[in-house]
Amino acid sequence: xxxxxxxxxxxxxxxxxxxxxxxxxxxxxxxxxxxxxxxxxxxxxxxxxxxxxxxxxxxxxxxxxxxxxxxxxxxxxxxxxxxxxxxxxxxxxxxxxxxxxxxxxxxxxxxxxxxxxxxxxxxxxxxxxxxxxxxxxxxxxxxxxxxxxxxxxxxxxxxxxxxxxxxxxxxxxxxxxxxxxxxxxxxxxxxxxxxxxxxxxxxxxxxxxxxxxxxxxxxxxxxxxxxxxxxxxxxxxxxxxxxxxxxxxxxxxxxxxxxxxxxxxxxxxxxxxxxxxxxxxxxxxxxxxxxxxxxxxxxxxxxxxxxxxxxxxxxxxxxxxxxxxxxxxxxxxxxxxxxxxxxxxxxxxxxxxxxxxxxxxxxxxxxxxxxxxxxxxxxxxxxxxxxxxxxxxxxxxxxxxxxxxxxxxxxxxxxxxxxxxxxxxxxxxxxxxxxxxxxxx
Amino acid sequence: xxxxxxxxxxxxxxxxxxxxxxxxxxxxxxxxxxxxxxxxxxxxxxxxxxxxxxxxxxxxxxxxxxxxxxxxxxxxxxxxxxxxxxxxxxxxxxxxxxxxxxxxxxxxxxxxxxxxxxxxxxxxxxxxxxxxxxxxxxxxxxxxxxxxxxxxxxxxxxxxxxxxxxxxxxxxxxxx
Numbered sequence: 001x002x003x004x005x006x007x008x009x010x011x012x013x014x015x016x017x018x019x020x021x022x023x024x025x026x027x028x029x030x031x032x033x034x035x036x037x038x039x040x041x042x043x044x045x046x047x048x049x050x051x052x053x054x055x056x057x058x059x060x061x062x063x064x065x066x067x068x069x070x071x072x073x074x075x076x077x078x079x080x081x082x083x084x085x086x087x088x089x090x091x092x093x094x095x096x097x098x099x100x101x102x103x104x105x106x107x108x109x110x111x112x113x114x115x116x117x118x119x120x121x122x123x124x125x126x127x128x129x130x131x132x133x134x135x136x137x138x139x140x141x142x143x144x145x146x147x148x149x150x151x152x153x154x155x156x157x158x159x160x161x162x163x164x165x166x167x168x169x170x171x172x173x174x175x176x177x178x179x180x181x182x183x184x185x186x187x188x189x190x191x192x193x194x195x196x197x198x199x200x201x202x203x204x205x206x207x208x209x210x211x212x213x214x215x216x217x218x219x220x221x222x223x224x225x226x227x228x229x230x231x232x233x234x235x236x237x238x239x240x241x242x243x244x245x246x247x248x249x250x251x252x253x254x255x256x257x258x259x260x261x262x263x264x265x266x267x268x269x270x271x272x273x274x275x276x277x278x279x280x281x282x283x284x285x286x287x288x289x290x291x292x293x294x295x296x297x298x299x300x301x302x303x304x305x306x307x308x309x310x311x312x313x314x315x316x317x318x319x320x321x322x323x324x325x326x327x328x329x330x331x332x333x334x335x336x337x338x339x340x341x342x343x344x345x346x347x348x349x350x351x352x353x354x355x356x357x358x359x360x361x362x363x364x365x366x367x368x369x370x371x372x373x374x375x376x377x378x379x380x381x382x383x384x385x386x387x388x389x390x391x392x393x394x395x396x397x398x399x400x401x402x403x404x405x406x407x408x409x410x411x412x413x414x415x416x417x418x419x420x421x422x423x424x425x426x427x428x429x430x431x432x433x434x435x436x437x438x439x440x441x
Numbered sequence: 442x443x444x445x446x447x448x449x450x451x452x453x454x455x456x457x458x459x460x461x462x463x464x465x466x467x468x469x470x471x472x473x474x475x476x477x478x479x480x481x482x483x484x485x486x487x488x489x490x491x492x493x494x495x496x497x498x499x500x501x502x503x504x505x506x507x508x509x510x511x512x513x514x515x516x517x518x519x520x521x522x523x524x525x526x527x528x529x530x531x532x533x534x535x536x537x538x539x540x541x542x543x544x545x546x547x548x549x550x551x552x553x554x555x556x557x558x559x560x561x562x563x564x565x566x567x568x569x570x571x572x573x574x575x576x577x578x579x580x581x582x583x584x585x586x587x588x589x590x591x592x593x594x595x596x597x598x599x600x601x602x603x604x605x606x607x608x609x610x611x612x613x614x615x616x617x
């Protein structure tokens with residue numbers, strides 16, 4: 001059994017490449033569970049952080065500091081009556097949330113959490129991600145139409161126009177990053193997500209800093225376009241509540257509405273993973289080439305444990321600061337137990353890090369490597385998730401014509417210019433040689 | 442590695458493509474037809490994947506199923522569906538359609554009966570899935586300083602598209 005598991009942990013291939021369907025299924029289930037839990041955590045964090053931005057407390061009643069609020073919400077949504085309007089197109093109304101959900105979860109099969117920690121590595125990885133995530137627009141469009149109501153239809157039309165226009169700028173920004181994979185010494189271009197990260201490692205630079213500031217500009221264009229793609233504030237024209245009630249999902253309720261929310265948050269995580277993979281070095285820890293060697297490896301492998309230890313410390317501080325009224329007794333016990341669970345996870349991670357440091361070929365070393373890769377990837381993605389909340393709290397919503405003007409007249413020319421400049425800077429030596437031969441001849 | 446191109450998947454995808462293709466022309470509601478067309482396009486993308494052409498499959502999804510179909514739906518939604526669905530479905534053009542479809546059927550039948558002799562008998566070389574995109578790039582743009590086989594045709598086609606874009610802009614804008 002252990003031998004069997006070892007052979008997979010040590011395998012340099014993803015389950016898709018190795019053609020192992022059972023292991024691929026396990027990966028799919030792990031990712032599905034992980035994303036669903038992340039969406040619930042994100043739901044709590046968003047309500048909490050938004051509240052603190054606005055000097056409110058946010059959810060405080062269900063569980064200590066509202067920690068159980070997402071579970072309560074999920075139960076509430078699942079038990080709500082599922083209303084389908086009489087005048088709605090029954091079948092299309094029923095299938096629309098599923099289209100969005102399937103589209104946003106399918107892209108996860110190519111997201112690389114590590115060099116072999118992905119369901120599959122496709123030769124067309126990034127193209128597949130962009131294509132399938134663009135299918136998510138269909139779910140929104142069809143939902144708005146099937147509701148047979150005015151606000152949803154307007155929301156759907158707005159969102160499809162917005163997604164189609166920002167897809168262009170997004171695609172061009174992605175192309176300039178893909179082009180960078182072919183512009184190093186002895187490197188070939190690739191569309192595969194894993195090889196994109198590997199070529200960043202080979203060239204010794206995150207594409208964010210390559211050809212400074214060209215990589216940075218392409219990244220900023222992508223970061224703006226991905227907010228528009230996922231219909232989040234300040235570009236949430238599809239569900240602008242001050243104008244359209246709730247936009248395309250006005251007529252939806254209960255479980256079907258929660259599927260839309262799940263799809264939206266899953267799509268947010270997916271586009272953030274694209275940004276992390278293309279520009280921020282994917283699963284790599286900071287300075288993998290500069291600060292190499294077993295000592296540095298060990299120091300960086302302590303980070304996952306330290307993160308959980310810090311979270312546990314927060315939980316303990318919260319426990320101590322709770323009012324000493326008997327009403328808060330259960331909440332106090334709950335938060336303390338939560339802190340203990342976090343501390344236990346931190347302890348396990350520390351033990352794995354130390355065990356992996358002491359022996360190089362054992363199962364612990366492989367385990368430590370895998371944890372490190374997933375940790376750095378998830379950390380980078382969660383920074384983006386926090387940025388999404390931050391944007392929402394900071395900026396007012398754009399007007400629709402302003403949105404389209406920015407998309408077509410600012411973002412598109414910038415990303416085109418960056419693409420051309422990247423190509424010119426990348427082959428500057430060849431151009432210089434051609435000019436010299438011309439001058440000589 | 443286990444091959445993906447098993448008959449099971451082929452028949453499944455082909456059946457999905459044909460059934461949804463039939464639904465495109467039999468549904469009264471234009472939006473239902475468009476949704477069925479999306480299913481057809483996606484199953485065709487799956488068939489491309491089975492032929493070890495992942496790049497073509499990806500482009501099929503991104504361009505047709507993603508981009509064009511959203512625009513399609515966009516237009517269809519603005520059509521008054523209730524009136525359109527009550528209209529008579531067959532107009533005076535049906536003899537032309539009958540002749541065209543009979544000719545197509547004859548073509549398919551002849552290809553089906555004589556196809557064995559028309560195609561070369563050598564087994565198709567198994568191309569590596571891993572370098573499909575690079576091969577397409579080499580054919581379209583050329584490699585190592587040489588022009589690709591289809592570079593000229595590709596550039597001409599892109600010029601044609603540029604003209605179409607300019608034409609669309611000029612037709613919609615009264616003053617530029």
